[in-house]
Amino acid sequence: MGEYILAIDQGTTSSRAIVFDRKQKVVGIGQKEFKQHFPKSGWVEHDPEEIWQTVLFTVKEAIGNAGIAASEIAAIGITNQRETVVVWERETGKPIHNAIVWQDRRTAPFCEKLKKKGLEKTFAKRTGLLLDPYFSGTKLNWLLSNVKGAHVRAAKGELCFGTIDTFLIWRLTGGKSFATDATNASRTLLYNIADNAWDDELLEILRVPRAMLPEVKDCAADFGVTDAALFGAAIPILGVAGDQQAATIGQACFTPGMLKSTYGTGCFALLNTGKDIVRSKNRLLTTIAYRLNGETTYALEGSIFVAGAAVQWLRDGLKVIKAAPDTGTLAESADPSQDVYLVPAFTGLGAPHWDPDARGAIFGMTRNTGPAEFARAALEAVCYQTRDLLEAMHKDWRNGGKDTVLRVDGGMVASDWTMQRLSDLLDAPVDRPVILETTALGVAWLAGSRAGIWPSQEDFARSWARDRRFEPKMDEATRKGKLKGWRSAVKRTLIAA
Numbered sequence: 001m002g003e004y005i006l007a008i009d010q011g012t013t014s015s016r017a018i019v020f021d022r023k024q025k026v027v028g029i030g031q032k033e034f035k036q037h038f039p040k041s042g043w044v045e046h047d048p049e050e051i052w053q054t055v056l057f058t059v060k061e062a063i064g065n066a067g068i069a070a071s072e073i074a075a076i077g078i079t080n081q082r083e084t085v086v087v088w089e090r091e092t093g094k095p096i097h098n099a100i101v102w103q104d105r106r107t108a109p110f111c112e113k114l115k116k117k118g119l120e121k122t123f124a125k126r127t128g129l130l131l132d133p134y135f136s137g138t139k140l141n142w143l144l145s146n147v148k149g150a151h152v153r154a155a156k157g158e159l160c161f162g163t164i165d166t167f168l169i170w171r172l173t174g175g176k177s178f179a180t181d182a183t184n185a186s187r188t189l190l191y192n193i194a195d196n197a198w199d200d201e202l203l204e205i206l207r208v209p210r211a212m213l214p215e216v217k218d219c220a221a222d223f224g225v226t227d228a229a230l231f232g233a234a235i236p237i238l239g240v241a242g243d244q245q246a247a248t249i250g251q252a253c254f255t256p257g258m259l260k261s262t263y264g265t266g267c268f269a270l271l272n273t274g275k276d277i278v279r280s281k282n283r284l285l286t287t288i289a290y291r292l293n294g295e296t297t298y299a300l301e302g303s304i305f306v307a308g309a310a311v312q313w314l315r316d317g318l319k320v321i322k323a324a325p326d327t328g329t330l331a332e333s334a335d336p337s338q339d340v341y342l343v344p345a346f347t348g349l350g351a352p353h354w355d356p357d358a359r360g361a362i363f364g365m366t367r368n369t370g371p372a373e374f375a376r377a378a379l380e381a382v383c384y385q386t387r388d389l390l391e392a393m394h395k396d397w398r399n400g401g402k403d404t405v406l407r408v409d410g411g412m413v414a415s416d417w418t419m420q421r422l423s424d425l426l427d428a429p430v431d432r433p434v435i436l437e438t439t440a441l442g443v444a445w446l447a448g449s450r451a452g453i454w455p456s457q458e459d460f461a462r463s464w465a466r467d468r469r470f471e472p473k474m475d476e477a478t479r480k481g482k483l484k485g486w487r488s489a490v491k492r493t494l495i496a497a
Helices: 048-066 108-116 120-127 136-146 150-155 164-172 200-205 243-250 308-317 326-332 371-396 416-426 438-451 457-462 476-496
Strands: 004-010 014-020 026-033 073-080 086-089 159-162 179-181 215-217 237-242 259-263 267-274 285-292 295-304 341-343 361-363 406-409 430-433 466-470
Touching (some): 004 048, 004 164, 026 048, 073 164, 073 243, 073 438, 086 136, 179 237, 237 438, 243 259, 243 285, 243 438, 259 371, 259 438, 267 285, 308 371, 326 416, 361 476, 416 466
Parallel strands (some): 073 237, 259 406
Antiparallel strands (some): 014 026, 285 295, 341 361, 430 466
């Protein structure tokens, strides 16, 4: 048995691999960005082959940086961008089309058509999700309907469907394992979260043949063994979870009422609701937080499509910053007398609005508005959207999570300015952990605990350590004024859409 755990973190803009030692310390990292494809307005695609190559590259880089051999790795955990859809040939493993990314909005008309048929309640009851282009099911329907011969081939069992985790498992095991975990399955619009099974009626509505679906397993389970030729040794894959659920695990949010928010390309807040399937009345999602030993833990989730992507826009679109860390410094220098609001609906608005047709807007600009005010508006937009999510959670859940400290992770939380502004606008404490790699850590724990070399759930939770707590400092009048301006900006954006 090896001493190390390898976490593969396949994200929206890059693939990463991290090697942890027995004490949960990072000893090797590999990372590589890949190309984003935008064939039409509102469409977002990835090349699955490029994703595969970046995963191979980063795994080898991480192992090399750790200075170990592949044979010293006890297990692999995989976490991934959720909802992104890949369809490939069962015989060759070759994708039939680019992957359609979770941000993609091409199926908005189809979702509206289903809503007009009165089907949203059916999907919501069984899957906990809303009819929105964000989720995998309508993307899969689009692929089967628009790639020549795909539907017939799928019905014959010639094609495989998967989210990114399933595609990687297939490739890593040389096609010997065709599986996903309950968290990724729960994001497809095809999975009944109460029955923990693919739903035949939903499959029929979306015209998805059951023959192309993977087996659904617990988050900590046997997902197969890697082809020894890939890395120099055969390594078992023992943990899988979608990125937001992996971050929930990495933040040790195992108790009902615990709350985490991850700030990556998008922002996703999850509130652990235990064994209770809480049906949101405020347009949040009900989802599977994790499934361990056959027992399912549920969560309320709020999904924001644009968080770190707004910083990328400042860097690559407006070119007002050279690197993401510059944003906080620039925001700090902004004119406090200017109230500039960015509603970053670049790919529609997520929770709690769910408007796929909304597009980005900026309000409050004057002749004196410049890069500093844009930077502050981009960072504040993330904080305002988080506030919207937490208010909806407070209304939905029995305890409301009002006394819960928000645990944060993701690239943006390294910015002290952003985290302080988040605490100010939430009027609540915000805890930043010592280990910021919580997504990778969560899936590494799944694999490591399954392999028997990492601690139990209880001991892992006790090992969680705080780097810093941010306490609100903003006065109530200023906070109320800012929130009023934000709500006005969102309302005007929705009206324009």
